[in-house]
Amino acid sequence: MTEKVQVAIIGQGYVGLTITQGALLAGYQVIGIDKSDAVIEGLKSGKSHIEGIPDSVIAQSITSGALQVSNSYKEVAKADVIVIAIPTPLDSKGSPDLSLLVSAAKGLGEVLKTPKLIINESTSYPGTLRELIKPLIDGGSNQAHLYAISPERVDPGNKSYGVKNTPRIVGALSNSALDAAVKFYESFCEKVIPVSSAEVAESAKLFENTFRFINIGLVNEFAEIMSAMGIPADEVLAAAATKPYGFMPFHPNVGVGGHCIPVDPIYLQERAKEFGLTSKYIALSEEINHRMPKYVIERLILEYGPITGKKILVVGVSYKANISDTRESPAEPFIDNLRSQGAEVFWHDPLVSSWRGESSSPVSGEYDLAVVLVSHSNLSMNGWNGGPIFTTNFNTDFPNWKPLISVQQKS
């Protein structure tokens, strides 16, 4: 009887647990590693902490032994394939922070004493696998590992595209690493696209998200212009989107959030600076996207009147609809800005129970006004008995909510 291939996945968050699920369904023996005790304890008790990954997959795999989870890197030594899915955020100054990736690579170097296939799925600038991860792991383990990169494209909450049917790019530091990584992904992804180098794969990921970042900046700026002209931007964009080719709709909102869109372009920008270049598009989009919370508040004051001393309920604090992820959420600068103008601000989110040391407040009649930033499908405003409800959402099913980004349709 042949032994099952063992796959260790370092980091059991949005990306890592998604790959864990894909690998389990493909029949691999999976070792899930995470430094958070809470994550490990949750998984051990059969609970998934990521939307879209059912408890049943985790519970059954833990019970059958197909999934083992641990906070110790020692368990990784027995794996054949190692996938790294570690956060690559920005630091407090807004610059790339690779400290977690560095500590993971060092940790792997200490425990890997036989050659492995090591694949990075964390997003970073081109050159990260070759110049940072490989030297750190090799320095500790002194083995001839195979290195590849396959940037994750998971879109949390997306019901149409998951691990299986989202095409996957693979780059590597050698032909044998490329062959091995392609074979690994082909076992659970329908379409695998090998590229000529690790740097091509790393750059493709950054470009995908930079493309979104810049187009969101463009549409945010366009909505401001339309509003100043008294033209309903939502109708204009819906009309433009009827063109069947050469146009892709983006929607304005209070800013950009999440672990990818506001972060990845900055990794590209910082790397470009090392080559004496800067992307004007990235810099400008960053400026426009960052000023959206302030712009929305200006519109709110224009529509409602002074907000000093007003009791405001901000609804939806995650960075997008139907997920609980609050990382880089524009709700944060929005609320801070309202408070700095003397408003008394509370927030409600049916998917987020606590955030920044505060708890979600119930929808009730105690408020002067509400501003809906994110409209989850399970959001209910039942119990609302306060003043007007404003929204930064474009396509809302609630005709009584007053739009803050587009102007009202002329009747």
Ligand SMILES: NC(=O)c1ccc[n+]([C@@H]2O[C@H](COP(=O)([O-])OP(=O)(O)OC[C@H]3O[C@@H](n4cnc5c(N)ncnc54)[C@H](O)[C@@H]3O)[C@@H](O)[C@H]2O)c1
């Ligand atoms: N979330 C997304 O939608 C998404 C999509 C594509 C790519 N990415 C990229 O994937 C990478 C991972 O992001 P994520 O969203 O899964 O992050 P996450 O925060 O959801 O999960 C990361 C997990 O890694 C654990 N961790 C941190 N340092 C560790 C260490 N040294 N050793 C072991 N575990 C450690 C954390 O406890 C956490 O559970 C990032 O580079 C991100 O940019 C994310």
